Amino acid sequence: MTKDIIVQRERRVGWLLVLPALLLLLGVFAYPIGQAFWQSLFNQNLGTQLTSEFTGLSNYARMTQDGRFWQTMWNTSVFTFFSVFFEFLLGLGVALVLNQSFRGRGIVRTVAILPWALPTALIALAWTWIFNDQYGIVNDILLRLGLIQTGINWLGNPTLAMGAVIFADVWKTTPFISILLLAGLQSISEDLYEAHRIDGASPWQSFRQITLPLLMPQIVIALLFRFAQAFGIFDLIAVMTGGGPGGATETVSLYIYSTVMRYLDFGYGAALVVVTFVLLILVVAIAAFFLNRSRAKARGVN
Amino acid sequence: MTQTDLKPTQAHTTNAPALEVRSLNKTFAPTVVPVKNLNLTVERGEFLTLLGPSGCGKSTVLRMIAGLEHPTKGQVLIDGEDVTRLSPSDRNIAMVFQSYALYPHMTVHDNIASGLKLRRIPKGDIEDRIRDVVDFLGLHELLNRKPGQLSGGQRQRVAVARTLVRRPSVFLLDEPLSNLDALLRENVRAELKQLFESQQAPVVYVTHDQVEAMTLSSKVAVLNEGYLQQLDTPERIYTHPANRFVAGFVGSPQMNFLTLPCDGQSVTLGNRRAPLPTEVRTDAKEITLGIRPEHVRLAREGESPTVEGTVSLVEHLGMHKLYTVQVPGKMPMTVRSLIPLSHTHSDRPIKLVFSGNAIHWFDAETGDRLNQD
Numbered sequence: 001m002t003k004d005i006i007v008q009r010e011r012r013v014g015w016l017l018v019l020p021a022l023l024l025l026l027g028v029f030a031y032p033i034g035q036a037f038w039q040s041l042f043n044q045n046l047g048t049q050l051t052s053e054f055t056g057l058s059n060y061a062r063m064t065q066d067g068r069f070w071q072t073m074w075n076t077s078v079f080t081f082f083s084v085f086f087e088f089l090l091g092l093g094v095a096l097v098l099n100q101s102f103r104g105r106g107i108v109r110t111v112a113i114l115p116w117a118l119p120t121a122l123i124a125l126a127w128t129w130i131f132n133d134q135y136g137i138v139n140d141i142l143l144r145l146g147l148i149q150t151g152i153n154w155l156g157n158p159t160l161a162m163g164a165v166i167f168a169d170v171w172k173t174t175p176f177i178s179i180l181l182l183a184g185l186q187s188i189s190e191d192l193y194e195a196h197r198i199d200g201a202s203p204w205q206s207f208r209q210i211t212l213p214l215l216m217p218q219i220v221i222a223l224l225f226r227f228a229q230a231f232g233i234f235d236l237i238a239v240m241t242g243g244g245p246g247g248a249t250e251t252v253s254l255y256i257y258s259t260v261m262r263y264l265d266f267g268y269g270a271a272l273v274v275v276t277f278v279l280l281i282l283v284v285a286i287a288a289f290f291l292n293r294s295r296a297k298a299r300g301v302n
Numbered sequence: 303m304t305q306t307d308l309k310p311t312q313a314h315t316t317n318a319p320a321l322e323v324r325s326l327n328k329t330f331a332p333t334v335v336p337v338k339n340l341n342l343t344v345e346r347g348e349f350l351t352l353l354g355p356s357g358c359g360k361s362t363v364l365r366m367i368a369g370l371e372h373p374t375k376g377q378v379l380i381d382g383e384d385v386t387r388l389s390p391s392d393r394n395i396a397m398v399f400q401s402y403a404l405y406p407h408m409t410v411h412d413n414i415a416s417g418l419k420l421r422r423i424p425k426g427d428i429e430d431r432i433r434d435v436v437d438f439l440g441l442h443e444l445l446n447r448k449p450g451q452l453s454g455g456q457r458q459r460v461a462v463a464r465t466l467v468r469r470p471s472v473f474l475l476d477e478p479l480s481n482l483d484a485l486l487r488e489n490v491r492a493e494l495k496q497l498f499e500s501q502q503a504p505v506v507y508v509t510h511d512q513v514e515a516m517t518l519s520s521k522v523a524v525l526n527e528g529y530l531q532q533l534d535t536p537e538r539i540y541t542h543p544a545n546r547f548v549a550g551f552v553g554s555p556q557m558n559f560l561t562l563p564c565d566g567q568s569v570t571l572g573n574r575r576a577p578l579p580t581e582v583r584t585d586a587k588e589i590t591l592g593i594r595p596e597h598v599r600l601a602r603e604g605e606s607p608t609v610e611g612t613v614s615l616v617e618h619l620g621m622h623k624l625y626t627v628q629v630p631g632k633m634p635m636t637v638r639s640l641i642p643l644s645h646t647h648s649d650r651p652i653k654l655v656f657s658g659n660a661i662h663w664f665d666a667e668t669g670d671r672l673n674q675d
């Protein structure tokens with residue numbers, strides 16, 4: 001059974017090669033997460049008491065009663081759903097356009113990535129000014145067009161503020177999705193579209209039957225990345241609204257930040273981290289499952 | 303009116319050829335003109351091969367017939383109907399791509415069914431037609447596999463099945479054998495020949511391989527640099543090449559070309575003068591003689607040789623040996639000759655005879671054929 005020996009040796013070499021990366025991951029991920037979980041079992045609030053005290057799962061029990069936690073959970077979900085949804089639609093559209101050959105495509109591609117390449121904190125600052133009720137360009141345009149009589153306080157209204165941060169996030173991260181999907185589109189051979197046309201397909205049928213299934217691995221990856229990032233959104237919202245008005249745009253990350261850094265409630269903060277982490281892992285695991293399946297499908301095995 | 307005729311591709315004009323291209327031109331850029339003024343007709347049941355070196359515009363012609371490329375000038379007619387402006391999906395043609403272009407995410411069954419589903423053929427009919435084709439090509443075991451799990455030869459068969467099941471007006475094949483290894487290619491070639499002989503619709507087949515062209519076709523169109531060089535049966539292409547390009551491209555080992563001094567009536571060949579055939583008489587100072595290596599033989603005892611020279615290279619081709627002979631003289635020449643295996647090569651000068659009726663004469667400047675037979 002020479003084959004088995006070769007397979008075994010390859011396995012061993014494989015493990016050897018990933019070992020350094022695994023150790024590193026253990027050090028920078030597993031250890032802090034484990035530490036957070038340990039800490040979440042204690043009541044440790046530097047603001048009210050100095051010694052930590054083991055309280056078991058009481059922090060988790062507190063969470064179920066914590067209205068602010070559920071509110072931020074809801075805000076995060078709304079933000080994640082709408083931003084990823086629009087980013088995906090727009091990103092796919094942009095990728096399809098950029099996949100066509102036209103004059104100046106190179107320049108358009110470069111320009112299209114720019115928002116993604118700029119630092120989020122600066123972008124957020126810019127959007128804060130764009131949506132400013134007194135001096136913002138959005139209100140200026142609407143006033144000039146005669147669509148409104150007085151300036152709208154975009155970041156001061158709960159619903160509008162959520163809309164504004166989603167809008168800014170879509171603007172910033174659509175390029176990420178389009179670049180990822182563009183790479184996927186370019187790997188689909190032109191022959192397939194031509195064969196499909198000869199088979200009698202319309203462009204829409206080709207999109208449904210060729211593009212979408214073969215692009216599925218990239219779509220799942222893009223959605224996965226964006227989901228994880230949007231779920232942990234911090235910088236953009238911290239700069240634009242600081243979670244306001246009245247907690248209307250406060251996400252879980254912002255709440256954890258306040259709990260730990262402002263209220264110095266380390267035990268409860270750690271419990272929040274653990275719950276968020278578990279939720280994320282769950283979604284990522286499900287997505288990874290679909291990813292593997294769609295990959296195998298697109299590659300033509302299975 | 304109760305019309306039960308299920309063949310929408312029936313010719314409107316009964317005498318029209320199944321496929322015709324009229325003064326077809328394609329220009330990609332001012333300097334890239336892969337197809338120049340091409341006229342072709344293909345009748346029902348015919349197998350036409352477009353033969354030419356790589357880059358001569360064969361695929362471009364095929365893609366214009368398919369509608370994947372729009373001609374700069376000219377027309378494409380299928381069953382007498384001008385389809386130049388129709389999209390590929392409205393032309394009822396089927397094509398095998400060089401890469402096969404199988405849909406990687408679909409099973410073999412779905413690959414074959416795709417064209418029928420898109421044309422809204424009733425489900426029962428689709429399954430019937432697939433069963434016919436699958437029986438015919440022996441693809442039963444593969445129906446539920448994906449292209450990624452097939453060998454090159456199997457993929458090729460699936461690609462062919464996908465075209466057969468469509469029952470198109472014209473079959474187009476772009477170098478369908480070029481991705482197969484040599485042995486498999488020979489088998490599949492024979493199989494393709496049988497397969498398309500049983501089809502009514504004409505076949506346009508693109509290849510750069512002269513053996514494929516010679517063995518498969520009922521008609522061969524030799525292309526070079528976008529121009530049609532010759533359109534003829536494989537036999538005629540071989541025995542009566544229209545010009546020096548065709549003569550040199552078709553046939554292996556390649557034809558010998560000897561450029562000889564000429565005085566209008568006769569030529570100087572080695573140390574002899576030979577009269578030119580009457581229809582070849584020319585004013586030019588030079589003329590090109592073409593002769594295939596298999597028509598250059600050893601001189602018999604006492605026979606006066608056409609040329610004499612020394613052997614510089616011996617290549618074993620299996621059935622024969624190919625000698626490369628250097629012929630000295632005022633104008634030294636190289637002649638290659640197929641020699642029986644039994645002959646043993648010695649250092650003495652070798653005496654060769656050109657079979658008189660196998661000599662081709664070409665204009666030394668234009669390369670056009672000068673003799674009629």
Ligand SMILES: Nc1ncnc2c1ncn2[C@@H]1O[C@H](COP(=O)(O)OP(=O)(O)O)[C@@H](O)[C@H]1O
Pocket residue numbers: 330331334335336354355356357358359360361362363
């Ligand atoms: N889309 C295109 N744009 C520009 N030039 C092309 C294009 N397609 C083919 N050509 C050129 O046209 C010529 C003929 O190509 P092709 O028909 O593919 O040749 P063949 O199939 O005989 O090898 C080549 O010189 C090729 O580079």
Ligand SMILES: [Mg+2]
Pocket residue numbers: 360361362
């Ligand atoms: Mg080609």
